[in-house]
Amino acid sequence: MLAFFDDAGFILGGYLLTFAAVGGLAWRVIRQGKTLGEQIPDDEKYWT
Amino acid sequence: MTTLDAKPADSGTGGAGVGPGTRATRVLGILTVISMGWLVLFGLVISPADVNQGESVRFFYIHAPAIWVAYTSFIVTAIASGAYLFSKKHSLGWDRLAGASAEIGVVFVALTLITGALWGRLTWGVFWQWDARLTTTSLLFVTYIGYLAVRRLGGSHLQRAKRSAVIGLLSVLLIPLVHWSVVIWRSLHQEATVLDTDLDPDIDGIMFFSIIVGLIAFSFFYAWFLLHRTRVLAMEDLMDDRGLDAALAARRAEAASAPQRSEGEGA
Numbered sequence: 001m002l003a004f005f006d007d008a009g010f011i012l013g014g015y016l017l018t019f020a021a022v023g024g025l026a027w028r029v030i031r032q033g034k035t036l037g038e039q040i041p042d043d044e045k046y047w048t
Numbered sequence: 049m050t051t052l053d054a055k056p057a058d059s060g061t062g063g064a065g066v067g068p069g070t071r072a073t074r075v076l077g078i079l080t081v082i083s084m085g086w087l088v089l090f091g092l093v094i095s096p097a098d099v100n101q102g103e104s105v106r107f108f109y110i111h112a113p114a115i116w117v118a119y120t121s122f123i124v125t126a127i128a129s130g131a132y133l134f135s136k137k138h139s140l141g142w143d144r145l146a147g148a149s150a151e152i153g154v155v156f157v158a159l160t161l162i163t164g165a166l167w168g169r170l171t172w173g174v175f176w177q178w179d180a181r182l183t184t185t186s187l188l189f190v191t192y193i194g195y196l197a198v199r200r201l202g203g204s205h206l207q208r209a210k211r212s213a214v215i216g217l218l219s220v221l222l223i224p225l226v227h228w229s230v231v232i233w234r235s236l237h238q239e240a241t242v243l244d245t246d247l248d249p250d251i252d253g254i255m256f257f258s259i260i261v262g263l264i265a266f267s268f269f270y271a272w273f274l275l276h277r278t279r280v281l282a283m284e285d286l287m288d289d290r291g292l293d294a295a296l297a298a299r300r301a302e303a304a305s306a307p308q309r310s311e312g313e314g315a
Contacts, residue, residue, distance in 0.1 A: 037067035
C-alpha cells in the first residue's frame with residue numbers, strides 16, 4: 001500500500017488524463033452534434 | 049451504412065433540432081459510463097499489486113485496452129476505406145466511417161503513449177526510450193495524424209474520400225509491425241501478455257478480469273463515439289454542400305445580372 005502512495009501521482013494522473021481525454025472527446029462531439037442538428041432539417045438526417 | 053435503430057430518441061417536432069443521439073447511442077453511453085466506473089473500481093481498488101511491477105501494473109488496465117481499441121479503429125478505417133474504393137456506389141458514408149474511426153484511434157494511441165511513458169518512468173526509470181515498440185507506436189500515431197491532416201485538405205468530398213481511402217488502406221500495414229516489433233527486434237518493452245502467439249494469456253485472475261473490463265469500457269466508448277461522430281461528419285458535409293450551393297447560386301445570379309448591367313451602361 002505504501003508503494004501505491006509513492007506512485008499514486010503517476011497512476012492517478014494517468015487515469016485522470018485518460019478519463020479527461022475520453023470525456024473531452026465525448027463533450028466535443030455532443031456539442032458539435034447539437035449545433036449542427038439545429039441547422040439541418042430532420043428529414044436530411046439519415047438516422048431520423 | 050446502417051443505424052442501430054431508426055427512431056431518434058427526442059424526435060417530435062419533425063423540424064430541425066434533432067442531434068446525432070438515438071436510443072442506441074444513449075444505451076451505449078450509459079453502458080460506457082457504467083463500465084468506466086467498473087474500470088476505476090477494478091483498476092485502482094480491487095486489483096492487487098503485481099509481484100514484479102508493483103502498483104504500476106494498474107497502468108496496464110488502461111494502456112493495453114487503449115492500444116487494442118486503437119488497432120481496431122485503424123482496421124475499421126482500412127475496411128471502410130476499402131469499401132469506399134472498391135464498391136460500385138462509392139458511398140461517402142464509408143469515408144465518414146473511416147474518418148471517425150481514425151479520429152478515435154489517434155486519441156487512443158496518444159493515451160497508449162502517455163500511459164506507457166508514465167508506466168516507464170515508474171518501471172524503467174525513464175519516460176522514453178528509443179525502443180522498437182515505442183518508436184513504431186509513435187510512427188503509427190504520426191501516420192494517422194497525417195491521415196487526418198489529409199482529410200482536411202481542400203477539394204470536394206469525393207476527392208477527400210479517394211485520397212484518404214488510399215492512405216487508410218496503406219497505413220493499416222503498420223499495425224503488424226507495431227505488434228510484432230517486440231519479437232522482430234530486441235526490445236525493452238515486454239512481449240504481448242494477452243495477445244501472444246500461444247493464445248494463452250500470461251495474466252490471470254482478477255488482473256485478467258480488470259483488463260477485460262478496460263477493454264469493454266473502451267469498446268463501448270468507441271462504438272458510441274463512432275456513431276455520433278459519423279453522424280456529425282454527415283451533417284458537416286451537408287453544411288458544406290449547402291454553402292457550396294449558396295455560393296454557386298450567388299455566382300449565377302451575379303453572372304446573370306452582369307450583361308444586363310453592361311447593356312444598361314452602354315445605353
